[in-house]
Amino acid sequence: MLTQLSFGRIAEGVLGIFFPSVCPVCAKPSDQPATSPICGVCWENMTRLPANKCSVCAKPLEVEGISKCGAKCGDCYAEKPLYSTVLAYARYCDVMKEAIHLFKFSGVRRLASPIAELFKSIDIPEADLIMPVPLTKKRLTQRGYNQSLLLAKAISDFTNIPLSYDILLKVKETPHQSNLRGTQRIQSLKNAFQAATSVKGKTIAVVDDVMTTGATLNECARALIKADAESVIGIVAARTVMD
Ligand SMILES: [Zn+2]
Numbered sequence: 554m555l556t557q558l559s560f561g562r563i564a565e566g567v568l569g570i571f572f573p574s575v576c577p578v579c580a581k582p583s584d585q586p587a588t589s590p591i592c593g594v595c596w597e598n599m600t601r602l603p604a605n606k607c608s609v610c611a612k613p614l615e616v617e618g619i620s621k622c623g624a625k626c627g628d629c630y631a632e633k634p635l636y637s638t639v640l641a642y643a644r645y646c647d648v649m650k651e652a653i654h655l656f657k658f659s660g661v662r663r664l665a666s667p668i669a670e671l672f673k674s675i676d677i678p679e680a681d682l683i684m685p686v687p688l689t690k691k692r693l694t695q696r697g698y699n700q701s702l703l704l705a706k707a708i709s710d711f712t713n714i715p716l717s718y719d720i721l722l723k724v725k726e727t728p729h730q731s732n733l734r735g736t737q738r739i740q741s742l743k744n745a746f747q748a749a750t751s752v753k754g755k756t757i758a759v760v761d762d763v764m765t766t767g768a769t770l771n772e773c774a775r776a777l778i779k780a781d782a783e784s785v786i787g788i789v790a791a792r793t794v795m796d
């Protein structure tokens with residue numbers, strides 16, 4: 554028969570698996586394990602994207618101060634993306650990279666809330682619907698959840714933008730985008746997304762965890778605009794910045 558003490562130790566051990574008490578970034582005790590394994594100090598030290606960035610794709614710009622006039626990067630000048638703008642919070646490195654790996658690949662779903670809350674400090678433009686970048690049914694079954702849907706739901710909760718998760722669909726399996734170069738990404742994503750119904754005249758916010766080239770967001774925008782969306786804005790927790 555279990556004594557109260559040994560039961561307590563077992564419970565502590567089980568809790569330790571799901572709510573580790575050591576911050577995975579700095580290895581110091583986590584001060585908020587119920588919300589996030591990452592401690593408050595590391596969370597505060599997250600690397601933000603610079604204010605001086607492309608008004609469309611959020612790529613950092615090298616010339617100081619021009620973002621104030623809604624400047625665009627060379628890529629967006631050369632070919633305007635189908636989305637109108639991207640709100641990106643952090644640079645995809647250090648703390649945010651660790652957080653997204655835990656959130657996406659290690660099943661730490663409770664990180665949806667603290668990651669989404671970062672957007673409380675950013676003005677999110679008005680939108681009629683908020684939706685996640687979808688996964689195919691096969692990938693959803695493998696992972697068990699769509700991390701972008703959890704983020705979209707958490708952002709919907711405090712913005713009151715209605716959440717939709719069954720309009721934008723991913724209908725084609727694509728290779729992991731991180732293994733592909735720019736043109737290969739665009740090619741592999743062709744016809745990967747579809748809108749199940751018309752979204753005539755609607756402004757839609759599409760949420761993803763990480764943006765690298767913007768190819769995924771652009772293809773989501775293509776599918777939604779084909780279904781008569783008025784405009785598409787992206788909301789991403791992190792953006793990769795090529796050095
Ligand atoms: Zn820490």
Ligand SMILES: [Zn+2]
Binds near residue numbers: 607609627
């Ligand atoms: Zn740009």
